[in-house]
Amino acid sequence: MSRKTKNAIGNVIRILVLVFFFLLVVLPIYWMVSTSLKTSQEILDIGNLTYFPNEITFENYSDLFQQYDYGLLLRNSLLVSVSSALVITLMSMLGGYSLARYKFRGKQSVILFFLVTQMIPGILVIIPLYIVFSKLGLINTHVGLFIYYVAVNLPFCVMTMRSFFERIPVTLEEAAAMDGCTKTQSLFKIVFPIMFPGIISVFVFGFIGAWNELIAGSIFISTPGMWTIPVGLKTLIGKYNVEWGLLMAGGVMALLPTAIMFAAMQKFIVEGMTAGAVKE
Amino acid sequence: MKKKMQPWLFLIPVLLVLLLLFGYPLINSVIMAFQNYKLTQPDNIYFTGFENFMKLFGDSDSLMIIKNSIIYVVVSVIGQSLLGLILAVALKKQFRGRGLYQSIVFLPWAFSGFVVGLIFRWSFNGEYGVLNDILMKLGLINGKLAWLGTPGLSLAVIIIAMIWMGIPFFAIMILAALQSIPTDVYEAADVDGCGTIRQFFQITLPYIKPTLITTILLRTIWIFNSFDLIVIITAGGPANSSQTLPAYMYSKAFGTYDFGFAAALGVALMIILALYALIFLKVTKYDKAGDF
Numbered sequence: 001m002s003r004k005t006k007n008a009i010g011n012v013i014r015i016l017v018l019v020f021f022f023l024l025v026v027l028p029i030y031w032m033v034s035t036s037l038k039t040s041q042e043i044l045d046i047g048n049l050t051y052f053p054n055e056i057t058f059e060n061y062s063d064l065f066q067q068y069d070y071g072l073l074l075r076n077s078l079l080v081s082v083s084s085a086l087v088i089t090l091m092s093m094l095g096g097y098s099l100a101r102y103k104f105r106g107k108q109s110v111i112l113f114f115l116v117t118q119m120i121p122g123i124l125v126i127i128p129l130y131i132v133f134s135k136l137g138l139i140n141t142h143v144g145l146f147i148y149y150v151a152v153n154l155p156f157c158v159m160t161m162r163s164f165f166e167r168i169p170v171t172l173e174e175a176a177a178m179d180g181c182t183k184t185q186s187l188f189k190i191v192f193p194i195m196f197p198g199i200i201s202v203f204v205f206g207f208i209g210a211w212n213e214l215i216a217g218s219i220f221i222s223t224p225g226m227w228t229i230p231v232g233l234k235t236l237i238g239k240y241n242v243e244w245g246l247l248m249a250g251g252v253m254a255l256l257p258t259a260i261m262f263a264a265m266q267k268f269i270v271e272g273m274t275a276g277a278v279k280e
Numbered sequence: 281m282k283k284k285m286q287p288w289l290f291l292i293p294v295l296l297v298l299l300l301l302f303g304y305p306l307i308n309s310v311i312m313a314f315q316n317y318k319l320t321q322p323d324n325i326y327f328t329g330f331e332n333f334m335k336l337f338g339d340s341d342s343l344m345i346i347k348n349s350i351i352y353v354v355v356s357v358i359g360q361s362l363l364g365l366i367l368a369v370a371l372k373k374q375f376r377g378r379g380l381y382q383s384i385v386f387l388p389w390a391f392s393g394f395v396v397g398l399i400f401r402w403s404f405n406g407e408y409g410v411l412n413d414i415l416m417k418l419g420l421i422n423g424k425l426a427w428l429g430t431p432g433l434s435l436a437v438i439i440i441a442m443i444w445m446g447i448p449f450f451a452i453m454i455l456a457a458l459q460s461i462p463t464d465v466y467e468a469a470d471v472d473g474c475g476t477i478r479q480f481f482q483i484t485l486p487y488i489k490p491t492l493i494t495t496i497l498l499r500t501i502w503i504f505n506s507f508d509l510i511v512i513i514t515a516g517g518p519a520n521s522s523q524t525l526p527a528y529m530y531s532k533a534f535g536t537y538d539f540g541f542a543a544a545l546g547v548a549l550m551i552i553l554a555l556y557a558l559i560f561l562k563v564t565k566y567d568k569a570g571d572f
Contacts, residue, residue: 010476017370018381021363021447025385028399028444031410035402049413091293098290110291117302118498119553121505121526124546127539128305128312151301158294212392214508219534230394234512244402251395262390263383270386273449274456 036060036248043245060249068246070253072225073232077211080142080228084149085206088157091150092202096161097187101170114155122152126216133220140223148216153209157202160272164198165191197268204261204269211258229254312543319537332544341520341528349524352439353504359443361496364450369484371451372458389448397512400441404428404513431521434514438522441509450495457491458484497560501553525549 035043037060038053064070099107129148130139138144168191176186192199214230221227227235233250236243262269316328336342367385371378388396403410404427412424427433461484469479507527510516516523516531523531525545533542 006476014370014373017366021367021370021385022381024444024447025388028403029387031403032395032399044408046407049408049410051410091297094290095294098287102287104284104287107287110295113298117298119501119505119550119557120302120306121529121546121549121553123526123530123533124309124543124550125302125305127533127542127546128308129301131308131539132305147301151297154294154297208390212394214392214394215511215530230392233398234394237512244405244408247398248402251398254395255391258390258392259387262387266383266386267379270382270452270456273452 032248032251035244036252038245040243040245060245061253063246064249064253068232068236070229070232070250073227073229074253076142076226077228080145080149081207081210084146084153084210085203087146087150088153088206089199089203091154092157092161093192093199095158096165099158099162100165111159114159117155122215125152126219130219138220140221140226142226144220145217145228148220149206149210149213152216153206157205160205161198161202164195164202164272168194197265198272201265201268201272204265205272207261208258211254309543309546312540313547314544315540317538317540317543319539328540332541333548335541336544336548341523345520345523345525345528348435348522349504352435352442352524353500355439356442356446356503357496357500359439360446360450360499361492363443363447365454367447367451368454368458369480371455386448386452388445389452391445393445393506393508394512396441396445397509400437400444400509401428401513404437428514429518431518434518435522438509438513441513442503445509446499446503449499453491453495454488457488461487493560497557500556500560504553505549 034051034053037056037058038050039055039057039059042050042054099110126148133139133144138147172190172194173186176190177183181189212230213228214234217228217231218234221231224232224235229250233247233254236247236250313332314327314329315325316331317325371382402408404412406412406424406426406429409424409427411427412421415421416424425433427437465483466479469483474482504524505526507524507530510522510524510527511530514522516527520528526549529542529545529549532545533539
């Protein structure tokens with residue numbers, strides 16, 4: 001075989017692989033979206049499954065807001081996710097800077113401690129916290145959930161922030177110090193602006209971590225008015241009949257914010273995820 | 281002196297939060313594991329020694345649930361890493377629209393287990409599910425399969441959903457490692473007449489091995505611990521046949537409020553995970569995984 005035909009075969013295989021993965025990802029998402037746009041008669045029409053909605057209806061979406069108060073769920077989710085992501089970002093900036101720029105005794109132990117927190121089964125932490133939170137009156141409050149989300153997402157975010165700091169040459173800070181900048185000045189005027197995309201992606205990590213969480217949310221919160229999106233939608237899964245059109249519409253609405261964030265920040269998020277792992 | 285304290289000053293908020301919210305509950309759980317601690321009997325809490333742990337062995341479903349956990353983790357990790365590797369290799373060469381393609385194909389990474397669970401539960405629905413319809417039209421099955429109501433099949437659906445969700449993470453990690461391989465290594469191999477397949481096994485794989493190891497180690501633990509897919513797709517059913525240890529622990533803790541027994545399960549899990557990490561690192565002779 002000549003080099004040319006070999007390359008051509010390679011290209012065809014590559015395109016087939018890329019098409020395969022595209023369909024693998026897109027088809028389930030399409031199925032969710034298309035179900036959400038169908039009437040319940042069409043969804044439950046046994047033996048006559050339609051691959052494209054006969055008539056497109058937004059009834060499921062309007063029901064979601066009018067009958068099931070999706071606006072309130074959205075507000076609760078936004079409140080908990082944005083606040084925990086903000087605090088995580090601030091703490092990660094401090095902690096990440098320390099781990100990136102200083103050599104000190106105990107640094108390896110701190111990193112090991114972070115790794116260990118990633119191995120702990122979540123439920124093992126949730127059970128004692130449930131008892132503590134009940135004593136402190138934090139069950140059924142957003143504060144309790146906020147505290148929990150900050151803690152579970154913090155280790156990964158600190159390590160990611162560290163690798164973003166490590167990419168900025170120390171010499172920049174040293175030059176700033178020579179020019180008479182204080183540490184705070186050089187951080188705010190030079191370092192933070194350069195790593196702005198990194199800071200945003202850590203915020204996105206924190207946001208997605210809280211936004212997508214179901215288990216702790218459903219344990220710590222039982223008052224319907226306080227539910228986050230996953231907790232509220234879960235109650236729509238009845239024992240006998242499930243309102244699939246409604247649930248799929250809820251799923252689409254739940255995915256939209258994270259999907260948009262990811263698509264917009266894909267390059268930086270990917271960098272953030274891989275920075276620590278690839279570095280030798 | 282002041283200089284020496286600086287790194288710790290920056291770390292104090294993080295460490296304080298983690299020690300309070302991981303350290304304290306963990307110690308508490310270990311104590312609870314040796315107690316009769318039922319939330320329904322708050323005045324009847326006492327030490328019982330290893331009784332909770334003995335219950336683990338006495339539970340008739342224990343063996344099946346351990347088997348399920350192993351199948352679920354092993355198949356998911358193998359599926360995700362193989363498919364992730366294939367996708368990453370296909371993405372290595374630059375092409376027009378690669379950024380856009382990645383934004384779409386990596387999307388499941390940002391999805392919640394909750395919504396992914398819903399999508400797969402609906403697609404695999406026995407009566408109205410699209411998958412049965414497709415398989416029947418292709419002539420692969422004769423009648424509708426009750427995917428979620430059949431032991432074995434219900435666990436398979438969970439695994440398929442888990443693999444679907446996890447491919448992007450592996451692809452992203454492996455792709456980054458692939459892109460860090462210097463191109464002149466391949467050029468030299470080409471000159472020496474080394475074929476594509478040999479290049480893959482003798483250059484590519486050794487280069488990405490450290491990344492593969494770290495990613496597999498972390499993902500195995502993460503997959504093992506995560507059970508929102510199970511809660512949403514099957515709730516462990518039918519008859520615990522798709523239950524894994526953490527999912528079972530959850531249903532025990534908040535179904536029966538027997539926190540002592542659930543804590544014992546959790547402590548057993550922690551020991552298993554720690555052993556796994558140790559053995560994995562020893563076998564692969566990789567000691568840098570602390571740097572994640």
